[in-house]
Amino acid sequence: MDAGSADKDVSRVPDPLEDLLGYWLRRASSAMMADLGSSLAPADLRPTEATILILIRANPGLTQSDIGRVLGIARANMAPLMGGLLKRGFIQKSRVDGRSQSLALTELGIDKVCVAQTIIDAHEARFREGLDVALLPDMIAALRTLAGSEA
Amino acid sequence: MDAGSADKDVSRVPDPLEDLLGYWLRRASSAMMADLGSSLAPADLRPTEATILILIRANPGLTQSDIGRVLGIARANMAPLMGGLLKRGFIQKSRVDGRSQSLALTELGIDKVCVAQTIIDAHEARFREGLDVALLPDMIAALRTLAGSEA
DNA sequence: TATTGTTATACTCTATAACTATA
DNA sequence: TATAGTTATAGAGTATAACAATA
Numbered sequence: 413m414d415a416g417s418a419d420k421d422v423s424r425v426p427d428p429l430e431d432l433l434g435y436w437l438r439r440a441s442s443a444m445m446a447d448l449g450s451s452l453a454p455a456d457l458r459p460t461e462a463t464i465l466i467l468i469r470a471n472p473g474l475t476q477s478d479i480g481r482v483l484g485i486a487r488a489n490m491a492p493l494m495g496g497l498l499k500r501g502f503i504q505k506s507r508v509d510g511r512s513q514s515l516a517l518t519e520l521g522i523d524k525v526c527v528a529q530t531i532i533d534a535h536e537a538r539f540r541e542g543l544d545v546a547l548l549p550d551m552i553a554a555l556r557t558l559a560g561s562e563a
Numbered sequence: 564m565d566a567g568s569a570d571k572d573v574s575r576v577p578d579p580l581e582d583l584l585g586y587w588l589r590r591a592s593s594a595m596m597a598d599l600g601s602s603l604a605p606a607d608l609r610p611t612e613a614t615i616l617i618l619i620r621a622n623p624g625l626t627q628s629d630i631g632r633v634l635g636i637a638r639a640n641m642a643p644l645m646g647g648l649l650k651r652g653f654i655q656k657s658r659v660d661g662r663s664q665s666l667a668l669t670e671l672g673i674d675k676v677c678v679a680q681t682i683i684d685a686h687e688a689r690f691r692e693g694l695d696v697a698l699l700p701d702m703i704a705a706l707r708t709l710a711g712s713e714a
Numbered sequence: 715t716a717t718t719g720t721t722a723t724a725c726t727c728t729a730t731a732a733c734t735a736t737a
Numbered sequence: 738t739a740t741a742g743t744t745a746t747a748g749a750g751t752a753t754a755a756c757a758a759t760a
Contacts, residue, residue, distance in 0.1 A: 422632050428621040429614065433687060434595040436703055439635065439710035441592035444585040447712075458749085463580065470579040477718060481573045484590065489751065491720055510759045511718040536584060542708045544701070551702050552587055557693045559590035561598075609726085628741060640728065642743055661736045662741040 437558070444539055451535045455527050460485070461497060462528040465517065468503060469525050472516040475508065479515070497521075588709070595690055602686045606678050611636070612648060613679040616668065619654060620676050623667040626659065630666070648672075 429435045448459045457465075464479055471478075480490045494515075497503045502521035505513035517525060540548065580586045599610045608616075615630055625633075631641045645666075648654045653672035656664035668676060691699065 422625075422629050426621050427633075428617050431703060432683070433691060433699070433703060433706075434592075434599055434683075435614070436706035436710060437588070437592045437595055440706040441585075441588045442635075443710050443712055444588055448585055460750085463586070466579050467576075470577045474573075474576070475718080478573050478576070482576060482578075484593075485750095486752070487717095487719070488721080488753080494719095509718095512759095513719090532583070532585075539709055539712055540584060542712060543705050547701055547705060548584070550695070550698055551705060552582060552584060554694050554698060554702060555584075555587035555591040558690055559587060559594050561594055561690055561693060611727090626741075636727095637729070638740095638742070639730080639744080646743095660741095663736095664741090 444535075447539070448532070448535050451531050452528065455524070455531060457524070457528055460493065462525075462532065464493065464497065465502060465521060465525040465528060466532075468515050469517055469522070473514045475512045475514055477512070595686075598690070599683070599686050602682050603679065606675070606682060608675070608679055611644065613676075613683065615644065615648065616653060616672060616676040616679060617683075619666050620668055620673070624665045626663045626665055628663070 445459060452459060452462055455462075460483070463483060467479055467482060468474060474482075476490050476494050477487060479485070480487050485493070494503070498505070500520075501518055502524050503515055504518050505515060508514050543551075596610060603610060603613055606613075611634070614634060618630055618633060619625060622629075627641050627645050628638060630636070631638055636644070645654070649656070651671075652669055653675050654666055655669050655672075656666060659665050694702075
């Protein structure tokens with residue numbers, strides 16, 4: 413975002429959005445997501461893919477539907493996502509019953525998730541740096557509350 | 564999001580994402596954006612369109628490029644956005660010089676932005692309800708810091 | 715009857731590149 | 738040389754509907 417205009421300083425414009433929680437939430441989220449996206453790009457993972465690998469590592473045995481429920485991703489959109497991770501050899505499925513398959517990481521997937529975790533931790537630390545540490549627990553709790561407010 | 568699975572309670576799964584600021588920021592933002600989207604739908608406005616109208620009302624004379632800079636929207640994506648608002652008669656352009664046009668609301672646009680503002684205020688209040696009021700100013704300040712952390 | 719997983723499809727948002735005209 | 742505005746296009750992310758197989 414280039415704020416350097418010659419004859420007009422848009423950073424000093426009267427801002428009716430200044431105190432809007434939803435607006436700043438959106439701006440902060442998209443800033444962090446953009447950074448996470450480019451941070452994960454060298455590892456050839458998108459944020460959602462990395463999140464899924466981390467979730468499977470912590471909870472081997474989850475099904476595809478479980479993951480969708482936890483992350484708020486529709487079943488229809490999980491299929492191609494998991495297909496990509498499977499095709500690249502990061503996960504393996506084992507039959508639970510006729511319709512469900514439990515998921516686990518492969519050796520390759522374990523290597524990948526370690527790389528991803530390192531990248532994510534550095535990304536998180538980078539953004540936390542500018543914040544008051546004492547505020548963080550309450551802020552994350554508030555974000556969880558907001559995330560759970562299904563309209 | 565249906566969390567009601569019969570034999571597995573995904574809400575009690577070990578959650579490695581629990582303390583991730585970026586993750587909860589994304590979840591909270593998408594929850595609020597989804598609500599704002601459906602709240603504005605009856606007024607036939609999308610969140611970004613409403614935001615643009617509010618910004619023009621507070622700053623008549625801004626150009627399309629100014630708005631893009633303030634809201635972080637690329638010029639290429641501003642064109643169809645403004646075209647829609649112009650076609651619907653909410654804004655008017657007046658020539659500044661050969662390449663810039665300053666923007667203002669029409670009568671119709673003023674009516675529209677009042678409706679939008681009312682909807683947005685109610686939406687904000689609904690989400691703030693669940694939060695500690697004392698936390699909000701610090702939280703919004705933190706969000707602004709995060710939003711400004713251009714990686 | 716409800717759930718798992720799949721396919722197809724459409725719509726929004728965003729990102730890039732190329733072009734014009736103006737300054 | 739840089740900026741304003743436009744057009745076209747491609748990639749994500751997300752939403753719905755339909756379907757088969759299974760519980």
